[in-house]
Amino acid sequence: MDSGAPDDAAARVALDGATEGSTPPSRGQLSLSAVEAAIGVAFVLALATAFTVVPPDPGTGAADLDAYATDVATVLGNEGGAVLGDEAGAMFGDEAGTEDDGDGNATGAPLPAAIATPETFAAEREAIDARTDALVPDRLRYHVRTPHGDVGTEPPSGATVGRAALHTRNGRVVVAVWR
Structure with missing residues (x-):
């Protein structure tokens, strides 16, 4: 008897792309260490820029x-x-x-x-x-x-x-x- 409603297993496959007993597809997640490293590099570059871009000496115009x-x-x-x-x-x-x-x-x-x-x-x-x-x-x-x-x-x-x-x-x- 087909009631026209999908069974539970078919619904799970449609929702997450995996069947019962198989591993879900891998999601692309960024490592926390990589995020910390990127923030650190950006901070060091900002400091280096601040020290290399010196304002002109006041009082010499x-x-x-x-x-x-x-x-x-x-x-x-x-x-x-x-x-x-x-x-x-x-x-x-x-x-x-x-x-x-x-x-x-x-x-x-x-x-x-x-x-x-x-x-x-x-x-x-x-x-x-x-x-x-x-x-x-x-x-x-x-x-x-x-x-x-x-x-x-x-x-x-x-x-x-x-x-x-x-x-x-x-x-x-x-x-x-x-x-």
């Missing part, structure tokens, strides 16, 4: 360099060319500070007074160089041009340079800062 040069020119024009007062002498074991004691040492005069004559510039050259070096960040270089001489290193051709001009009663001073 033309506008930033101009700001550094302007700051240096302003400070040099308004304060002494050397470390100020008796604190400088105490730092170097000299009781007299930066005052000139007749042996040609720098007086720490502000830049306008330091460039009054070739003689005052010669006496103040090292103090101006030391003060400018202290003002400019270590990753940058500088050059100060005065009517009586220069301090620092000339910028190389092709370098991005920030410049600032300071007009004093004793002449024009140009400060250049570059990387």
